[in-house]
Every structure is written in C-alpha cells, then in structure tokens.
Amino acid sequence: MTDGFPPEVPAPDEVTAPWWEATREHRLILQTCTRCSPGTQHPPRALCVRCGRGDLGWVGSEGLGTVDSFTVVHRAPRPDLTVPYVIARVRLIEGVVLLTRLRGREPDRWRVGDRVRVAWADLGDGRALPVFVPDAPSSHDTEKGS
Amino acid sequence: MSTGVAIVGAAESDLGVTGRSILGLQAQAVSRALDDAGLSLRDVDGIATTGVSRFSATQLADYFGLEPRWTDSTYAGGSAFEMFVARAAQAIRAGQAETVVISFASDQRSARSRSLGGVVEAHTPEAQFETPYAPLYPVSYYAMAAQRYLHDYGKTREQLAEIAVAAREWALLNPAAFRYGKGPLTAADVVGAPMVSTPLTTLDCCLVTDGGGAVVLTSSERARDLRHRPVEVLGYGERTTNTSMTAVPDLTVTGAEGSGADAFARAGVTPADIDVVQVYDSFTITVALSLEGLGFCGRGEALDLVAGGRIRPGGALPLNTSGGGLSYCHPGQFGVLLLVEAVRQLRGEAGDRQVPDARLAVAHGTGGILSTHATVVLGVDG
Numbered sequence: 001m002t003d004g005f006p007p008e009v010p011a012p013d014e015v016t017a018p019w020w021e022a023t024r025e026h027r028l029i030l031q032t033c034t035r036c037s038p039g040t041q042h043p044p045r046a047l048c049v050r051c052g053r054g055d056l057g058w059v060g061s062e063g064l065g066t067v068d069s070f071t072v073v074h075r076a077p078r079p080d081l082t083v084p085y086v087i088a089r090v091r092l093i094e095g096v097v098l099l100t101r102l103r104g105r106e107p108d109r110w111r112v113g114d115r116v117r118v119a120w121a122d123l124g125d126g127r128a129l130p131v132f133v134p135d136a137p138s139s140h141d142t143e144k145g146s
Numbered sequence: 147m148s149t150g151v152a153i154v155g156a157a158e159s160d161l162g163v164t165g166r167s168i169l170g171l172q173a174q175a176v177s178r179a180l181d182d183a184g185l186s187l188r189d190v191d192g193i194a195t196t197g198v199s200r201f202s203a204t205q206l207a208d209y210f211g212l213e214p215r216w217t218d219s220t221y222a223g224g225s226a227f228e229m230f231v232a233r234a235a236q237a238i239r240a241g242q243a244e245t246v247v248i249s250f251a252s253d254q255r256s257a258r259s260r261s262l263g264g265v266v267e268a269h270t271p272e273a274q275f276e277t278p279y280a281p282l283y284p285v286s287y288y289a290m291a292a293q294r295y296l297h298d299y300g301k302t303r304e305q306l307a308e309i310a311v312a313a314r315e316w317a318l319l320n321p322a323a324f325r326y327g328k329g330p331l332t333a334a335d336v337v338g339a340p341m342v343s344t345p346l347t348t349l350d351c352c353l354v355t356d357g358g359g360a361v362v363l364t365s366s367e368r369a370r371d372l373r374h375r376p377v378e379v380l381g382y383g384e385r386t387t388n389t390s391m392t393a394v395p396d397l398t399v400t401g402a403e404g405s406g407a408d409a410f411a412r413a414g415v416t417p418a419d420i421d422v423v424q425v426y427d428s429f430t431i432t433v434a435l436s437l438e439g440l441g442f443c444g445r446g447e448a449l450d451l452v453a454g455g456r457i458r459p460g461g462a463l464p465l466n467t468s469g470g471g472l473s474y475c476h477p478g479q480f481g482v483l484l485l486v487e488a489v490r491q492l493r494g495e496a497g498d499r500q501v502p503d504a505r506l507a508v509a510h511g512t513g514g515i516l517s518t519h520a521t522v523v524l525g526v527d528g
Contacts, residue, residue: 010269070290071289075342112298
C-alpha cells in the first residue's frame, strides 16, 4: 500500500479478539452487556461501563450512522500518509461512537449530520478497518476516494 | 474563604528556544521560584512535577538532592499543575509537608520532540481502535470539537479567531512572550493561515516552545512571614473524562463544568467575581469550551462573550494576560504557567499588562484531548 493507510494495527488482546475476528468477514460487531439496556459499548472492554460486571456478549451492527463531527487533516503525521484525509466520529444507530475515516466524497463536502454506512479497508494480515462512506450519495458527489 | 494554604513564590524558567535540557530548565524554574519566595531548596519537603521521566517527582528529588516527605507525579497533561495545587494544599493542611514546589519544564522545541501524531502506547484501546486512522493527536480531536461547536451554534471561524487575536494583543505587552514584538494579528490572518486540521489553522493552535515554571506553596500562617503578599488558594476542583476520542457523548460539553463548579463553590465566589482569568489555550476552541464550562457564559455564548475586545487588554474580562499558549509560551503542558501569571497579576507585578486592582483570579488547565480539567481560584486580601 503506497499511501500508508491502512497501516499495521497492533494485535488484538483477549478482550478485543472477537471484534477483530469479525472484521475478517467485513462484519461490524459491538460488545453488549446482557444485564443492561442499552448495553452496547465501544471499544470492547473487560467489563460493562454501566453496571461494572463482565457479563458481555456481541451483537451485529447495522453499520449505519451519522457524522457526529469530522475534520479534514491537512498535515500528515507520518511521511507515508497522503493528505488531505477525513477523520470523523460516527455515531452508529445502535448509539455508540466510532472514530473512523470518511471516504467516497470530496473532503470539503462532508457536513455534521451526514448519513453514512460502513465500508472496509483491508489490512495486510486479513483483518479490516471499518471506514464510512455516504449512505445516500447525492448527484454531485464524486466517488473518488479520500 | 482560604484553604489555609498560599502560593508564596512563582517564576518562569527561560522560555522559547533555549538549547537547555529538561532538568536544566527545571532547576532554573525551581531556583527562581524559591528565590522569589525567599526560601531555599533545603526548605522544600514536597515536590509535584510531571514530564521529567517515568518517575518524575522522584527524578527531580534525586536531582536536587532531596528526600521529600511528599511527592506527586500525576500525569494528566496540562491540567496536572492545577491538580497539584489541590493535592499540595491538602498535604500541607494535613501536616504531611510544609513547603511544596510544583514545577514543570520542557525542551520540546530545542529537542524537536513533538510529533503531530502524538505518542502511541500499543497496549491501549486507542492504539487498536483510533490510531490506525491517523488522527493528529491532539489537534484532530480539538478540531472535531470546533467543527461541531461552529455547526451547533452557527458561529464562524472568524469569531473563534478572536481568541488568538486577543492573545497576541496581550503578548505584545509581555517581553517574555515568544511573539513579543511580532506585531498584532487579525481574524483574517488566523483563518487564512495554513490549515492543520479543519477548521483549525496554525494560528488556532498553540506554540511549540521550550519553557517551564514553578510555584511554591506553604501554609497561610507561615506565608505571612515571607517576602511577598501571600496569594491564597481559595478553591479547587477537577474532572477526568476520557482518553479515547469517542467516550464523551457531546464534544462541546467538557469536564470544565464540574471542575469549575467545585472550585467556585469551595472558594465561595462566582465567575462574576473574578478579576483576571487564565484558561489553558491549547487551541482557540479550548478557551471557548472552557469559558462556557466554567460558567462565564452559557453554552454557545463564548464567542459572543469574547467579542468586542472584551478579553483584550483593557477589556472587561482580562483573559490569558501573558499572551497564553497561543502567543507567549507553550512548553507542552502549560498549566504551571497559568498559575505563575495569575500570581503575578494578583501581586500587581505584571508590568504593562497589569490588570488594575486584580484581587481574584482563576487558573483553569486542560490536558490531553479535553481529557482532564482542573480549576484553581486564587485571591489576595484587599
């Protein structure tokens, strides 16, 4: 990969392994507490941040959400990255917020509140990183990646 | 109402591009603050510092040849020093220490040790779930907060820029400021500067400089026998909210709310009583969010509050009178220099930038990505 994204990602640990395993099949899953409602949380943890107990499982996410906020990065933190690119907080319809990248639209055309759906950036080791693209591209959108 | 503890000494180390080491700058700051107090290193039995090494206070104690009765090395970014004031006041009141030095120094400009991507610790959740996307750390988080803030309240980048413009006006009055003598800024200069992470340009971001500072605390009773008019610690509070970029539900609401409320309640004063305000300005947006959190105005009102010259020299709300992290000095963790400037203002030693009759000051630090928030209310007797 010439542009340095996606990069190498640290190996999962015993808590995060199922989440990363699902990404191999391009499935976005969320950790959920069997006692709490709503019980979803991200990133995965060894306990529920609501009740403090460890009775946790996994549910599939619809992979749909809205842009909580975003920023177009114009200065590369590493020489192998190509700017500009879009960093965002996406709020999934299940309620949790993910940090991600937005793609599939010119960087300066993104707005807070835009509807997005998950897409995947494959890692060299078979895992994949969830990124987000416009859920309903408007006519003036370009599909040029960012 | 005083906590019974006072700041009796305050000083900066050399600032800017110093070519000096972290410990060399620490030694300068601490020696100068002790000289200012009329005390010596042998009087010190408590040390609070961070950013020296993994064992920060321990390292400094060894370097100074001390075996302190009390230390604190809390690593909490730029707000650590306001937290240290609280801890030191408690330790002094409890009799665990008599004379505490709070200090910090960094050689980050000379050493070129600052990285746009920040420091990644591979065992943290952020390393798996955030760092792979390559956000600038901390800039991109503050940028997302700014983006959301401007969107929610219908404000403009030009309105936000006033915080940087006002900081420059103060810096032009402070010979120690990195931008002293560099001329004023306009809002157009700020929004037209090179973009870093939208909507923040280089001039929305703090400086990267060397520098440091120290303050000396002791009991109010002992302070009365020392060289300067004691600056009483009246109140303190803090909140710790997040390390990740996704934990906080609303980017525009920060831990400054709880931190400020606790500090003002303990001091028995309100924001309206404050004469001079020192708020960590890592970025322009940090000031807007902190002023709202502290209660100087309501949510969404900060950019109206700062408009019209109100936070500039001569304005009704003197803010960051040193020139702040934006135009005076930003050694990576600015919190100690907020305290130094508050002390100087309250003692009436601030020269051309002196706020007339300043009797009550607030210093508010933030650390990380709006991760930690700590507030100290300081005052002098009329």
